[in-house]
Amino acid sequence: MFRRGRAALAACLLAAALAFRPGPAHGSGPPESLQADTIRYEEKDNRLTAAGNVLFVDGDYRLTAAAASYDIDGETLRANGAVVFTVAAFNAKGETAVLQAENITFDRDHEKARAENGVVLTIGGTVVTGQTLEYDRAAGRLTVNGAVAVRRDADSPVHGDSLVYDTALSRGTIANFATAVVSEGVEYATAGKALTFGDDKTEMSAAVVTTCDRLRPHYTLRVGKVEHYHDKKLVLSDSQYWQGDKKLLAAKKTVVAIRDGEPVLPVTGYNDQDGWYIRTREYYDLAGKDYGVVYADYMAWRGLGVGVREFRHDKAGVLRNEYSLYASRKPWAANQIVQGEWRSAGGSRSQLISFRSEENDWRGAGDLLSANWYLMDAGKTAKTVAEASASRQIGSATFTSIRLGQTIGLDKEVRGFWDYSATRNLAWSGYKYTDRTFDTRLEWTKPGYVAAISTQEKKNGIDYTPKLAYYTTRSSPWQFAVATAHATSADKSATLQQTDLKTYYRTKPRKIAPGTFVSTVSTASYSSFGATGASDLLLKTNLLKNISEKIYINTSLSLGQGRGYNPLFKTAAVGATRQFDVETDYILDEYHRVNLIVGYDLARRRYRPLLLSLEGRAYPFWNWNLYSEYQPSQSGWNTVGAMLAFDPGSGVTGYIRTEYDLAIGALREASIRLEGLLAKKWSCSVKTDYYSGGAINLSEIQFVKDNHCQDLVVSYYPRQKMFFCQIRLKNPSRSEAKPDA
Numbered sequence: 001m002f003r004r005g006r007a008a009l010a011a012c013l014l015a016a017a018l019a020f021r022p023g024p025a026h027g028s029g030p031p032e033s034l035q036a037d038t039i040r041y042e043e044k045d046n047r048l049t050a051a052g053n054v055l056f057v058d059g060d061y062r063l064t065a066a067a068a069s070y071d072i073d074g075e076t077l078r079a080n081g082a083v084v085f086t087v088a089a090f091n092a093k094g095e096t097a098v099l100q101a102e103n104i105t106f107d108r109d110h111e112k113a114r115a116e117n118g119v120v121l122t123i124g125g126t127v128v129t130g131q132t133l134e135y136d137r138a139a140g141r142l143t144v145n146g147a148v149a150v151r152r153d154a155d156s157p158v159h160g161d162s163l164v165y166d167t168a169l170s171r172g173t174i175a176n177f178a179t180a181v182v183s184e185g186v187e188y189a190t191a192g193k194a195l196t197f198g199d200d201k202t203e204m205s206a207a208v209v210t211t212c213d214r215l216r217p218h219y220t221l222r223v224g225k226v227e228h229y230h231d232k233k234l235v236l237s238d239s240q241y242w243q244g245d246k247k248l249l250a251a252k253k254t255v256v257a258i259r260d261g262e263p264v265l266p267v268t269g270y271n272d273q274d275g276w277y278i279r280t281r282e283y284y285d286l287a288g289k290d291y292g293v294v295y296a297d298y299m300a301w302r303g304l305g306v307g308v309r310e311f312r313h314d315k316a317g318v319l320r321n322e323y324s325l326y327a328s329r330k331p332w333a334a335n336q337i338v339q340g341e342w343r344s345a346g347g348s349r350s351q352l353i354s355f356r357s358e359e360n361d362w363r364g365a366g367d368l369l370s371a372n373w374y375l376m377d378a379g380k381t382a383k384t385v386a387e388a389s390a391s392r393q394i395g396s397a398t399f400t401s402i403r404l405g406q407t408i409g410l411d412k413e414v415r416g417f418w419d420y421s422a423t424r425n426l427a428w429s430g431y432k433y434t435d436r437t438f439d440t441r442l443e444w445t446k447p448g449y450v451a452a453i454s455t456q457e458k459k460n461g462i463d464y465t466p467k468l469a470y471y472t473t474r475s476s477p478w479q480f481a482v483a484t485a486h487a488t489s490a491d492k493s494a495t496l497q498q499t500d501l502k503t504y505y506r507t508k509p510r511k512i513a514p515g516t517f518v519s520t521v522s523t524a525s526y527s528s529f530g531a532t533g534a535s536d537l538l539l540k541t542n543l544l545k546n547i548s549e550k551i552y553i554n555t556s557l558s559l560g561q562g563r564g565y566n567p568l569f570k571t572a573a574v575g576a577t578r579q580f581d582v583e584t585d586y587i588l589d590e591y592h593r594v595n596l597i598v599g600y601d602l603a604r605r606r607y608r609p610l611l612l613s614l615e616g617r618a619y620p621f622w623n624w625n626l627y628s629e630y631q632p633s634q635s636g637w638n639t640v641g642a643m644l645a646f647d648p649g650s651g652v653t654g655y656i657r658t659e660y661d662l663a664i665g666a667l668r669e670a671s672i673r674l675e676g677l678l679a680k681k682w683s684c685s686v687k688t689d690y691y692s693g694g695a696i697n698l699s700e701i702q703f704v705k706d707n708h709c710q711d712l713v714v715s716y717y718p719r720q721k722m723f724f725c726q727i728r729l730k731n732p733s734r735s736e737a738k739p740d741a
Helices: 004-020
Strands: 033-035 038-042 047-058 061-071 076-087 097-107 112-123 126-136 141-152 158-166 171-183 186-197 201-210 219-229 233-243 246-259 262-264 267-271 275-285 291-299 303-313 319-328 337-346 349-360 364-378 382-393 397-409 414-426 432-446 449-454 457-459 462-472 478-488 495-506 510-513 516-529 534-546 551-563 575-589 592-601 606-618 622-631 636-646 652-661 666-677 682-691 697-706 710-717 722-729
Touching: 047 076, 061 097, 076 112, 097 126, 112 141, 141 171, 158 186, 246 275, 262 275, 267 722, 275 722, 432 457, 636 666
Parallel strands: none
Antiparallel strands: 033 047, 038 047, 047 061, 061 076, 076 097, 097 112, 112 126, 126 141, 141 158, 158 171, 171 186, 186 201, 201 219, 219 233, 233 246, 246 262, 267 275, 275 291, 291 303, 303 319, 319 337, 337 349, 349 364, 364 382, 382 397, 397 414, 414 432, 432 449, 449 462, 457 462, 462 478, 478 495, 495 516, 510 516, 516 534, 534 551, 551 575, 575 592, 592 606, 606 622, 622 636, 636 652, 652 666, 666 682, 682 697, 697 710, 710 722
């Protein structure tokens, strides 16, 4: 008996045994290595037995086990106990196969292996489990039998009776398979006679698909042959749709596009422009990574719509060009649409050109005609942007604009900008508006702050030329900004120097006493308007205080001072603002809460309520809210409202909301969104709105019948007087599942 410390002596014994008692003349020679904690030679059987950390190495084969015996005459290795058998260059792709089992027998002479008990085989991203495995390298075949399960990457496992794997083709076939495919949250149970998987596609024969119970489903899709070209398309040959024992539909061949692992199925829906529609897509491949999409749609109000979009890549796989064109049945005719687009990208340069024409008689002739061009070139030191657009809407109304701009990096801290824009708007009423601006700006950036100077800036109709600004960008509770500019009113009647100063301070919530927290937000702004003497000053601070577990108070103090006449905005800023607001949340109990906002005018020394609301919960499923708003300009309560919301547990979800205007004595707004059960299998949803001065708009009524594994959906749109029906597949809930499912 030899120990690990006598490895050299054990190796000599193995070499002597193989040399003096050679096996039959097969020409393979002795294995490269056989090591273990204990190795014993049995002369009678011309056999070696090894125990403890067994390691066997021979060419492309490597095996580890707890114990093993090697028949020198038959050149057969039998291993037991947590055996791991590795085969290099296993298939045509050169992948390594790792086989785990409790018992493995390896025939060196014929390069065959057999594994039993707890078989686990890993080839790349594919894992196979079963009861027994047989491998024949010369025939290029591997067979797994008994409760076979195959999992490829992140796919659902495929179960079957047996697996036959062809190493030359890197392809496997599972007999009598069953699996589940999940798409958009719905699980499709799939079973059939055989499933063959490879690198390029997966095939199924005599497949049956359903989302219902597997043993006694309400419906099935039966397909003679399924060809799944990975991430490209799904081809169904000789498919039939069965509802129970009745065949309802049959198709010789059906092709479904696949993109990003999901089938691209027809999409149905409804909108105000197209009416009811059905949209389909079909992908096609071009050279290399280039591909295209063909669109074929049917729209109730536009008719047939077709289009194409192509994506072109460079040799590195980066998208460089994208083209698209789409048109409905009669482009530029009534109720029709036509549009096109071209995008390009190369390095730092990108460009977009697009046009669109949409004609809708029910909204006015010439509803929309637009064209756009955009160019961006981002170099190492400069970024250039150019864009132009033109559109015509509702008859003669037109809008055109052009913009050119460039950003130049002068060094790491200084950047320059220039921008030119021109806009012209001609409304259908004859109103004309033309605006042109040109601005150059220089920015100096340092950690924590930015200084800038600009030649022209337009905001709220005011021209600022030039403008100096300085503001902070640091992560600090304190922030401030200052700016001064030569300002000119929109009608050129007034010109003055405007200076603005703003500071901001915010603190995190701070505990000042048990159950009491304070958080402060303060702002201060000051503006002066040249020699006119006009100025505005505003100080505001907020404080949040948690009095107890039931009372929360948020206070706000606003102090303002305005004086003089502002010729820019043509407003008089006279008088002071002294306002103190208090918002209180008081939790009455588990189901009721009161919210009250009260303002106190410090100058006039009087209170005025702003909002009062009472919220509650009618146990266990209803939430309600009553509120009233106070309008200071009208010196009275001008609005009252109520809302009732429903939780899903009540059998009804949604809400009912109303709002009443006290000033005009009329209902301002009312809306209903409800969905609930009508019967055991039927549910209904209703959507309706009402606004002051209008009519009640019942926008949608929908009925849904629960058919275990399918939903029958019937929708009615009263305004358009249209119906829509569809069958929506789903998985039955656990409570509805049959015992044998």
